[in-house]
Amino acid sequence: MTATPTDPMLGRLIDGRYQVRSRIARGGMATVYLATDLRLERRVAIKIMHGHLADDNTFKSRFVQEARSAARLAHPNVVNVFDQGQDSDMAYLVMEYLPGITLRDLLKDYGRLTPEQTIDIMSAVLSGLAAAHKAGIVHRDMKPENVLLADDGRIKLGDFGLARAASANTATGQALLGTIAYLSPELVTRGVADARSDIYALGIMMYEMLTGEQPFVGEAPMQIAYQHANEQVPRPSSRVPTTPRGLDDLVVWATARDPENRPRDARVMLERLRDVEKLVRDPAAASAEGVAPTMVLPSTPLAASADDETQIITPAAAPGRHRTGPVAADASTELATATRTRARRGYWLFALVLILAGLAGATGWYFGAGPGSLATVPDVAGQSQDAAQAALVAEGFTVKPGTRYDLAVAKDLASGTDPKSGSQVTKGAAVILYVSLGAEMLEVPAVAGMPEADARTALARFTVGKSIQQFSGEVDKGLVIAALDGDGAELPATYPDTGAVTLVVSVGGLPPLVGMGREEAKQALLDVDLVPKEGDLVYSDTVPEGDVVSISSDTDPIRVGDTITLTMSKGVELFEVPDVSGLTINEAAQVIEDAGFTFETDVPELFRDALSVNSQSPGAGEQVPAGTTISANFSG
Incomplete structure (x- = not known):
């Protein structure tokens, strides 16, 4: 995960040397960043303690202890520590940068691992931890998150933040440290840890790699801790029966509740893992070398429960080595008995194989060509009822009739099937053949005058598309003017189910434009x-x-x-005033009125034919609007 733009550490130069580039991970005590060592021009991982812990001397000393613990180890399976220091109030630790994933990421992706993958990872982890134990260092926080799987194939053990120098019993002296799912019983009950506590955590990790789950789960941490303290870790084979017996026994040995009954350190467990590896990778070669097919793990005597099949012998009886005396004789008798048992088991297995082969053949016929085989439901929509039924019978189905309304398929034609066309169905199964009843006609509600939202609700059984916005001086804005069918006509009283409907909605009247500029x-x-x-x-x-x-x-x-x-x-349109001078009053009046003007005179009607015009107003030739009143003067 990369640093967010708001991360204050992004781009910061630490101690004048380490340029922070991005954030890699965040834990309870510190955050790990990808940085560039400007002095040596290389990428490094820099672990910076959280600021709120800077004033806690316990956390600060533990942080420094990690640097010292890891620095004492020079091993290809342990993450290298290059530097440690303090910049202002910030404590930091510089380590080698390993691009890749953690074992936890691998388990999330794959669930559980193969025995071979488990052996490869455990070999590398045990090698690194053996170096730590040899140096007197107890890791105390073994978990998949601290196992790094680099892109180039390297496997390294990191995060010695809880490590301490080992004594006979290293007490925590405080609350339990480490992840609860991997805590050993002695850490839970007595708060003490030594190399065998690391071994217990490795046994839990190994169980998780082989089964894909942790042996103990609970809703609260104390429930899990109680199970670690009071219950024996089950065999991986109880969850995954194909787990090799050697790995099964190794998990039981590593997770014994009594630390005295576990391997005393990682080197002892690594030696036994290498013996188991021979059996897992090449059982025949391992037998030729004298390694017993059943792994017998050395330990001090252990009170085994009635269902515990692990045989405990003394350390002198280590597998793969020459043994003498009574122990060797007992082992020889045991191997001979096991050989005869395997021979008898072989006959039963052979018979079982024959039976299974017969069953497989019968099953293959049943599901491949017999009644259990699958066939594809054909697409019969639009076909006649007889043709559709014949097509379904030809594929090996039985046909059950059914009807349904269908807007797209004409009445009396095949509308479709159940299961739908293209489905894989067992031959002989019943398939419903639907015959179209045509479109279901529904009564259309009156929606004119409704708000658009209410109209859409009322027409919910139809397919109401985008509305048309129309101007109306009679219908208020937002109300429905009309509802139209697919052809743009008014909806009739009844209309097909899911038929297309368009609402015409008022946006109010047009703006008053007459007289505007x-x-x-x-x-x-x-x-x-x-x-x-x-x-x-x-x-x-x-x-x-x-x-x-x-x-x-x-x-x-x-x-x-x-x-x-x-x-x-x-x-306004203007017209020319005609010249009526010299005309009688009546003649002038006729000319002026014919030109579209109004004539006005004070001459009585009796004298209008006798008197003639000698002047007019407006004068002849002037431009005036139509209807203008023209007055005339006369001479007698």
Whole structure:
């Protein structure tokens, strides 16, 4: 895991030498980072104690002890320690960087390991731990998280943060240390640890590698600790029967509750593991070398329980070595008896193999060509009922009739099957053939005038798509104007189930555009998602020049996104006043009215044919609006 951008250590230069690059892991006492040693130009892992522990002398001394413990070990299976120091109030430890994973990661990925993988990893771990035990160091925190598996195949033991120099009994003197799942009984009950406590933890690790699970589990740590103190670790073969007997016995030996009955250190356990390895990897070669097929593990006498099959002999009877005296004679008798037992077992195994072979053949026929074989359900949708039934029978199925409404398949044709087409089904199984009843017709609720959300709920059995936004001066914004079918027509009284429905929803009335200026009107249309377009200019006696006279649209009704044409005013239209001088009053009146103006005179009707016009107002040739009143003077 890499450091987050908020990690204050990211990019920090420690002690003027180590440049922090990213975070690798975080534990209860410290965080490990990937760093660059600027002096030697190499990548290192730098372990930095948590700041809140800096004032605790116990933790600080334990941190320094780790450096000293690991530095005393020079072994290819132990993580090398390069440096240790203090930068301001921060204690750090510099170690070799091993890109790869931990044993815990491997167990998470694979569950359990093969016997060969278990032996390879345990050999490396025991080799490193044997060097520690030889140097008088007890690790005290053996667990899969502290076994590093490098990308280049190296296996190393790390994290000596809880290590101490070993004496006859190394007491913790405080709360239990180490991970509870791997604590030995003596640590739980008496708080003391020595090399045999490490051996117990290795036995638990070995059990976990062979079975994929820990021997003791519980909801609370004290429940697990109680089991370690009071129960014997079961054999791995009780969970995984194929576990080799030698590894089975080695786990039982390493996890004996009494530390006196365990290997005294990692070197002794490593020697026995190498003997077991010969049996696991090449049983025939191991027999030729004199290694007994059943591993007999040395120890001081141990009171075995009735179900404990492990035979305990004295250390002089180590497997693979020449033995003399009564012990050797007993072992020879034991081997001869075991040979005869294996021979009898061989006859039974041969008979069992024949029976199993017969059963396998019968099973193969049953599931391969017999009634137990599988067939694929064909796709019969859209076929006639007879054709669909024939297709299913041809595949070896029995057919049960069924009906269902189907919008996509016409009435009386095959609608589908249960199980669905493409499914793998045992031959002879019943398959339901559905015949279409056509679309189910549902009563359409009245939704006009409802809020859109309520209308969608009322039409839930139909397929309501995206609504149409329409302008309406009569229906309030957000209410449904109408519901349309798939062809855009008003929904009928009944409509097919799941049929497509489109709601027309009001967005309110159009903005009042008449009388607005050109740019103001355009912006008003854009604000309601309409497209403005300028139309012809017209004369208007009521609307000033440049303002909107009227609007029009190519669509009816008008919906969001439509184009609105703006008809703009050219102002008032002007006409030329005709010349009526010299005409009689009645003749002048006729000319003026024919030109679209209003004639006005004070001359009585009786004299209008006798009197002639000698002046007019407005004068002849002037431009005035239509309907303007023209007055005339006369001469007699």
